[in-house]
Amino acid sequence: MISNTTTLTFVSTADGSYEDCYVSDxxxxxxxxxxxxxxxxxxxxxxxxxxxxxxxxxRQGNELGxxxxxxxxxxxxxxxGLPAWVxxxxxxxxxxSGNACLLCVFILFTNFYTSVALLCCIALDRYxxxxxxxxxxxxxxxxxxxxxxxxxxxxTIAFILITVSRKEIYDEKYDICLxxxxxxxxxxxxxxxxxxxxxxxxxxxxxxxxxxICVAVQNNQATRDLERRRVRRLMGAVLxxxxxxxxxxxxxxxxxxVLEKCxxxxxxxxxxxxxxxxxxxxxxxxxxxxxxxxxxxxKNITQAFLLLQxxxxxxxxxxxxxxxxxxxxxxxxxxCRSQTDVC
Numbered sequence: 001m002i003s004n005t006t007t008l009t010f011v012s013t014a015d016g017s018y019e020d021c022y023v024s025d026x027x028x029x030x031x032x033x034x035x036x037x038x039x040x041x042x043x044x045x046x047x048x049x050x051x052x053x054x055x056x057x058x059r060q061g062n063e064l065g066x067x068x069x070x071x072x073x074x075x076x077x078x079x080x081g082l083p084a085w086v087x088x089x090x091x092x093x094x095x096x097s098g099n100a101c102l103l104c105v106f107i108l109f110t111n112f113y114t115s116v117a118l119l120c121c122i123a124l125d126r127y128x129x130x131x132x133x134x135x136x137x138x139x140x141x142x143x144x145x146x147x148x149x150x151x152x153x154x155x156t157i158a159f160i161l162i163t164v165s166r167k168e169i170y171d172e173k174y175d176i177c178l179x180x181x182x183x184x185x186x187x188x189x190x191x192x193x194x195x196x197x198x199x200x201x202x203x204x205x206x207x208x209x210x211x212x213i214c215v216a217v218q219n220n221q222a223t224r225d226l227e228r229r230r231v232r233r234l235m236g237a238v239l240x241x242x243x244x245x246x247x248x249x250x251x252x253x254x255x256x257x258v259l260e261k262c263x264x265x266x267x268x269x270x271x272x273x274x275x276x277x278x279x280x281x282x283x284x285x286x287x288x289x290x291x292x293x294x295x296x297x298x299k300n301i302t303q304a305f306l307l308l309q310x311x312x313x314x315x316x317x318x319x320x321x322x323x324x325x326x327x328x329x330x331x332x333x334x335x336c337r338s339q340t341d342v343c
Contacts, residue, residue: 032277033089036082043079043283047072050287063145064125070149071118075283078111082280093175101170101177108178109160112246115282116202117152119242121145123235127209130231131216159197163190182260191253199242199250206242210235245282248275 050072057065081104088094094101125145128136138144168187169178183191217231252275255268 032273033086035277036086036089036280039280039283040079040082040086043075046284046287047075047079051076058142061142063140063142064122066142066145066149067118067121067125070153071115071286074111074114074118075286078107078280079283081107088177094170094177095175096177098166098170098172102164102166105164105169105178106160109164110156111282112249112279113156113159113198114153115286116198116242116246117156118149119238120202120205121148121152123206123209123238126231126235127213130213163193183256188257191257195250195254195257199246203239203242203247206239210239241282241285245279245285249279251275 051069054065054068084104128140213235214232217228252272
């Protein structure tokens with residue numbers, strides 16, 4: 001992450017000396033540590049609930065649950081590393097070891113690219129379900145979803161191992177982790193690769209799937225208006241998540257690779273900080289996206305709150321009586337398998 005006060009970073013020159021690179025103080029951006037604290041406080045329960053709901057989908061044989069479960073797991077892993085970044089911002093220096101810096105950066109980018117890969121998997125799964133409902137049934141099986149998810153994790157980890165180097169992200173002398181200005185030649189190449197491989201390519205894929213899905217649903221006369229709206233809402237939310245959470249940071253990567261010199265322009269530095277903050281919000285958007293806007297997700301959320309409300313009303317010593325419609329039945333999550341169903 002980025003320190004919350006004046007940032008002082010260094011770049012190694014050819015003779016091994018260091019050249020100072022300063023970024024002027026920007027107290028107006030000091031709100032970000034508190035944003036990350038909010039992400040921690042809200043993201044943990046939200047993603048734990050998402051894990052539970054997606055596990056019910058898996059138990060019912062719904063391959064979409066595999067992608068949702070992995071997405072929530074990736075978000076929880078990322079949240080575990082956020083306290084170190086909050087400490088970095090509050091103290092304006094990295095107070096942990098170089099290996100801890102490397103681990104936190106590794107977790108950061110793992111979350112970025114597993115999330116992007118899983119968004120692509122979800123878009124492709126819905127594309128096959130809606131546009132080609134009778135073709136490629138094996139690609140929508142539970143076993144295939146598990147294999148694809150494992151492959152996504154392996155490829156993401158391999159990509160990060162290739163593109164992340166401790167000597168490029170950590171400076172022990174000046175207690176700096178990740179935020180080193182300017183970029184070296186290799187890191188510029190890495191940032192360009194991240195833009196095209198980690199964002200531009202997936203964005204085109206998700207946009208294509210969303211477009212074909214919306215066209216297919218619109219042309220299907222048997223599809224009800226409610227189902228059409230549900231499909232458009234889900235695919236629009238997937239695109240919005242990809243563009244809002246991961247678009248700004250990858251555009252910033254590209255701009256840094258092209259424009260950055262020793263002292264980056266103030267607007268570019270601010271854009272870098274804002275885009276990093278937006279990327280962290282995916283930990284909150286993901287559970288909202290897949291558990292709160294789908295039919296089964298809304299049903300389980302409503303039932304969960306009803307249960308908590310009734311327990312609080314009757315007290316812990318008395319078992320509340322619930323009607324059949326108010327029973328909390330997350331263990332019997334509705335699994336939607338029809339052509340236009342996006343649950």
